[in-house]
Amino acid sequence: MSNLNSKKPVITKRRKFLSTMAQSVGLSVLGGMVWTGYIEEAKSAPLILRPPGAKSEPDFLRMCIKCGQCAEACPYDTLRMAKPGDNKPMGTPFFIPRDVPCYMCTDIPCVPVCPTGALDEDSVSVVTEGEKVLDINRSKMGIAVVDEESCIAFWGIQCDACHRACPLMDEAIVLEFKRNERTGKHAFLIPKVMGDVCTGCGLCERACVTEKAAIFVLPHEVAQGKVGDRYIKGWDANDEKRLNDVSTDVTTQTKRSELAPQDYLNSEEVLFDN
Amino acid sequence: MITNIFKKYRFLLLRRVSQLGILALYFSANAYGFKVLTGTLSSSLLFSTVPLSDPFAVMQMFAAGAVLGADALIGALIVFIFYATVGGRAFCSWVCPINMVTDLANWLRRVLLLDKVERKVWLGRSVRYKVLILSLILSAITGVAAFEIVSPISMLHRGIVFGMGMGGAAVLSIFLFDLFAVKNGWCGHICPLGAFYSLSSKVSILRVKHNQPNCTLCMKCKDVCPEKQILSLIGKESGDVSSGECTNCGRCIEVCDDDALSFGIRNYINKNG
Structure with a gap:
């Protein structure tokens, strides 16, 4: 009782323990928030091209140990390691095709050296006669996109620099011939990128003759849309296969769905309610 | 006289030889293709055969939910076992390049008598263990090895091997922090990698x-x-x-x-x- 009456408050061991814990938690939460903020910001650099065989960006960020062995293995110094100030996830490999594109080495030296599997050898290999063979043409680093406004081939000037630079000429970039109505006697030779073949190596971007490249490689997530399940090519048996996996129990739920059709169709109140 | 100086600084000199030698090996692997030690401190290949990886980085990547390749795991195990059984926390003073920065700051503190005049900034030695736990939690939340993406150790190390960028700013801030704010502030109070090796080397011989x-x-x-x-x-x-x-x-x-x-x-x- 004497303790309660004295003016000095009692600092018990428990009080001390709890307040120290609270202090640690407080500081950790503050630090953690700032830290997380930075990481999320760094992660959200979408315009980044990864080495061949890279996993999807979230998995790649999870698995890349930032050792730089891919960059060291690259004979063309295509791959760089993100430095502070590059505004890319720190220490991860990337390339800028306009500076140095991927030259598509057939032995892909950058991929097998990856110690973590962030660069997946299987994704750039084919199995032929029971043997796994590296095939750089299977890589999906990105996809080339043409800006029709600045591509001079769309003006009618003859240029097929990208088409000729493409290591998969006439497969990844094909030339489309169209009549030039303006002159009436010439043809447009228009580059068209075949998205399912293009590897994103960037040799076209490197070769483009305009001041800023009119054909450039973008990551798939940035450059490509997605049809979803609601539209299929009915004339294409292969495309119809997509329907096999479609779940049919997705229905739209509105306020009206709570009632059976005969109920809401017979009730004016519900029928005309908003 | 010379032998006396050598005796007074023998471990310091050996450590600098070790730190700079390791840096030189990594640098020349990238620059000249001299492949004794390729990669960086995060993960490397010794003599093109033995994988070595940073066990703390691998731990964070596990926390982030990564399924890792065998080379990274074996490498981390080799490094972990070496330090845990033999080396103790020797990574910090014999390998880590930041050690040269913080040692310089510490030496300047002694020469400038900063300890005697400076206002004390309190920072507990156990903060590093909290940073260690925090970096594992944040790795799990963000799906990225949280310390690896901000680590000034790898910024400096990668900077020397691959080019510095703005990484110098991080190194400078650690230098100034150690020099003017807290004695041994980074290595002795904050660095979670040091904390990791402190915990893992409790029984080393x-x-x-x-x-x-x-x-x-x-x-x-x-x-x-x-x-x-x-x-x-x-x-x-x-x-x-x-x-x-x-x-x-x-x-x-x-x-x-x-x-x-x-x-x-x-x-x-x-x-x-």
Whole structure:
């Protein structure tokens, strides 16, 4: 009782323990928030091209140990390691095709050296006669996109620099011939990128003759849309296969769905309610 | 005279040779294709055959939910086992390039007598363990190895091997923090990698030993020690410096004029031996 009456408050061991814990938690939460903020910001650099065989960006960020062995293995110094100030996830490999594109080495030296599997050898290999063979043409680093406004081939000037630079000429970039109505006697030779073949190596971007490249490689997530399940090519048996996996129990739920059709169709109140 | 100087700085010189030598090997692998040690401290390949990986980085990547390749796992295991059984926390003082930065700051502090005049900024030595736990939690939340993406150690190391960028700013800030704010602030208070090795080297066998009868209580060892709380046995009892926080830098041994300190193998059999 004497303790309660004295003016000095009692600092018990428990009080001390709890307040120290609270202090640690407080500081950790503050630090953690700032830290997380930075990481999320760094992660959200979408315009980044990864080495061949890279996993999807979230998995790649999870698995890349930032050792730089891919960059060291690259004979063309295509791959760089993100430095502070590059505004890319720190220490991860990337390339800028306009500076140095991927030259598509057939032995892909950058991929097998990856110690973590962030660069997946299987994704750039084919199995032929029971043997796994590296095939750089299977890589999906990105996809080339043409800006029709600045591509001079769309003006009618003859240029097929990208088409000729493409290591998969006439497969990844094909030339489309169209009549030039303006002159009436010439043809447009228009580059068209075949998205399912293009590897994103960037040799076209490197070769483009305009001041800023009119054909450039973008990551798939940035450059490509997605049809979803609601539209299929009915004339294409292969495309119809997509329907096999479609779940049919997705229905739209509105306020009206709570009632059976005969109920809401017979009730004016519900029928005309908003 | 020369031999005397060498004796007074023998471990310091050896450590600089080790730190710079390792940096030079990594650098020349990238720049000249001299493939003894390729990669970086995060993960590398020794003689193009033996994988080595940073066990703390691998731990964060596990926390982030990564399924890793065998090379990274074997490499992490090799490094972890070496330090946990033999080296102790030797990574911090014999390998880590940041050690040269913080040692310079620490030396300047002593020369400029900053310890005597500076206002004390309080920072607990246990903060690093909280940073360690935090970096694992944040790895799990963000799906990225949280410390690896901000680590000034890899910024400096990668900077030397691949090009610095703005990484110098991070290194400079650690230097200034250690010089003007908190003595041994980064390596002794904050760095979660140091915390990791402190915890993992609790039982490692290479230890600093104290021979109490020789000690004259001059306290030079505590002056130079970057983790002086571990030298609590000085002048009191003979035995091993058993804390995992000892970086095995050997500075205490070389500054001791009385042969009261030496490297040795931890005595597991006779505790007072």
